[in-house]
Amino acid sequence: MEHLVRVQNERDRRTLAWLRGYVGDAAIEAAAQRYAGPAKPYLSTVCRLLGVTAPQFDRPRPRVASATAEQSLATIRQILAARRGRRPPKSEALQRP
Structure with missing residues (x-):
């Protein structure tokens, strides 16, 4: 499958393995072929297409x-803690004139 999509690091390899198990090789191949870009699609693009x-x-x-x-x-x-010590209790704060 790496010949159809860009795999640049270990995370991409794990994502591709998950994708192969989730949708299958045929769906990945079809999505890669639908991609109209100049180079191999990124895995994120294939996921979006699927x-x-x-x-x-x-x-x-x-x-x-x-x-x-x-x-x-x-x-x-x-x-x-210093701010809490300087502020009046809530009941006093509500009784402002």
């Missing part, structure tokens, strides 16, 4: 705490 949306194969990135991020969060918390 009316399907490929799943996202991106791996979730692990969350890594950093000293800078922790310091920034601590500063934000201090600012918010």
Whole structure:
């Protein structure tokens, strides 16, 4: 199938494998032949021609705490705590003249 569509990376390979299982080789071939562009179509174009949306194969990135991020969060918390201390309770705020 790679001779019919552009496959540029591992994500494209996974998408093509999924697409082959989902719609079959014949449908992919027919969509690639319907494409009127000057070169092989991208997989996203083939999916659009077939009316399907490929799943996202991106791996979730692990969350890594950093000293800078922790310091920034601590500063934000201090600012918010200080603002809460200065504001009047909601009932007083509604009774403005």
